[in-house]
Amino acid sequence: MPPDLLVHLVEPATWRAALSDGVLRPPSLESVGFVHLSPPDQVHVPAQALFPGRRDLVLLVVDPARLRDPVRFEPGQPADPAGRLFPHLYGPLPTRAVIAVVPYRPPAPVVLPAPDDALGRALALYTSLPLRRAVGIGDVPGGVAVLDPDLPLSHDNNRLLLTAPVDAATVDAAAEEVGGNAGWPQRAALLAWPDAGAVAGELAARGWRTEELVLMARRGxxxxxxxxxxxxxxxxxxxxxxxxxxxxxxxxxxxxxxxxxxxxxxxxxxxxxxxxxxxxxxxxxxxxxxxxxxxxxxxxxxxxxxxxxxxxxxxxxxxxxxxxxxxxxxxxxxxDLVVLEAAADDWPRHWYARRGFEAVGSTWSADRPA
CATH class of the missing domain: 3.40.630.30 (Gcn5-related N-acetyltransferase (GNAT))
Known part of the structure; x- marks a missing residue:
């Protein structure tokens, strides 16, 4: 993880409200005069203290260079180990200083993109948004399953969302188990790790329909x-x-x-x-x-x-x-970054390329009938 990033743990609804206001003003800003931030390796401390057992939160990934107000490293609560300091932002947190929003689902590892990592930031958006809007979430090998029983025919709302490498047999078995239990009329998955094309090919051999989605980015x-x-x-x-x-x-x-x-x-x-x-x-x-x-x-x-x-x-x-x-x-x-998805084998990706978007990576979408 980039050592110069800071994070802030928050409920998704609170973050959505901040997007409308342009700034995040947590209660601590009024009560103690600052916003609690954490280095990535210390976020478990406020998580355990403020949100014990919660797995529906998000980490705001903050680029300190984009903050207007001072950040001071100061002691946390008295119960914290001696000598541990936490960054305190003495002012509201501007939403434009948040370069990514990442689900916080311990003990799953957290991957934080750097400010100049266009692919990492694109993946963070496309893999976290489905979790934040899902009605239900379940752990599966390589990632999670997102579910919305009100929209059974929408693959985007009912599929496996896999961010760590697994083989085709594992994808097939997990989709069958989750989809069967949830009553999905299809089995669907997004393969969102580097070099997932080989597994997509194996799924195609098993009767899945696969499509490469090119992730494209343009500086804002x-x-x-x-x-x-x-x-x-x-x-x-x-x-x-x-x-x-x-x-x-x-x-x-x-x-x-x-x-x-x-x-x-x-x-x-x-x-x-x-x-x-x-x-x-x-x-x-x-x-x-x-x-x-x-x-x-x-x-x-x-x-x-x-x-x-x-x-x-x-x-x-x-x-x-x-x-x-x-x-x-x-x-x-x-x-400062605008991203999109485009089918690898369709003409719009070339239309976007002529307008300044560059390919930075890809994911693979896969589905098959139940």
Whole structure:
């Protein structure tokens, strides 16, 4: 772990509220005048003292260089071992100083990315967000299973989320056990460790459908090409019709399950704004939403999601307008890194590359029928 990082242990709902305010102001700021921080190897002390037995918390990974107010290393509680000092931030914690948000589920090891580690920060976002929005979480070899019985047809909400290497047989067995007990209509997993492609290939040989997802990143302070003035921020409900049309086209093979699947995919999107700050951006043509995209902000890291244009409106620069507005909003929020996922074998990854995004790594999505 980078030695110059600090962490703060917090409940996910408290962090979400801080994202709206731009700063985190825990009760200690008023009662004792500072925010309790910890070096990574000391976070177990406040965890045991303040949240004994809790496994639903998150660690805010703080870059001290981004803090405006002084940090002083001072003694903790009298019960702490003699000579141990803790960093105290004498002012609120700016959300833009938080470079990653990582689940804290002891005794599972914690991996903290450095500020300049674009891949590590992207993985932190894409593997922690599903845990924070999940209805249920269970430990499995190599990671966790996330569950949401209200959205059984959404793979993103009901799958194994694996961040440590395991073999294909282990993935298959864990998915069968969890999915069978939970009544999943499919078995699904995300393989999110380096060089997971070999295991993805083994799963394909076992009848799984696999897809490589390229993680791409762009510095938030890079100049934005073009103008986002044609794009506007809207209530998410205004995007539902465009989403539904797009998913209906892509999921027509589901047959009788198409209608409930589309309803669940549209409905699940509201869950993201409960754990990260979500902004939906659209372009209209003759009053109708014909292009849209979503910005998700998690401290200093932002993600671009669901950029799409109605097929009849393509070729008019609407997608560019949406992406430009999203990048402008991310920069305004103080995000120094913007990330996204793109299918390795599809054209959008090249579209994003021409707009300044670079591939930094990949994950593998895998699923099969129950």
């Amino acid at each position: 302070d890079r100049p934005v090409r073009g103008s986002g003035t044609r794009a506007e921020v809207v209530d998410q409900r205004e995007v539902h019709d465009l989403w539904a049309r797009s998913w209906r086209q892509g999921l027509a093979f589901l047959g009788d399950r198409l209608d409930p699947a589309v309803a669940q995919l549209v409905g699940r999107e509201r869950l993201n704004d409960r754990v990260v700050a979500v902004t939906d951006v659209v372009v209209r043509d003759a009053g109708r939403v014909v292009a849209a995209g979503q910005l998700r902000i998690d401290g200093a890291t932002a993600a671009v999601e669901s950029v799409l244009t109605d097929p009849a409106a393509r070729g008019r620069g609407y997608g560019d307008a949406v992406l430009t507005r999203i990048l402008e909003l991310a920069a305004d929020a103080g995000c």
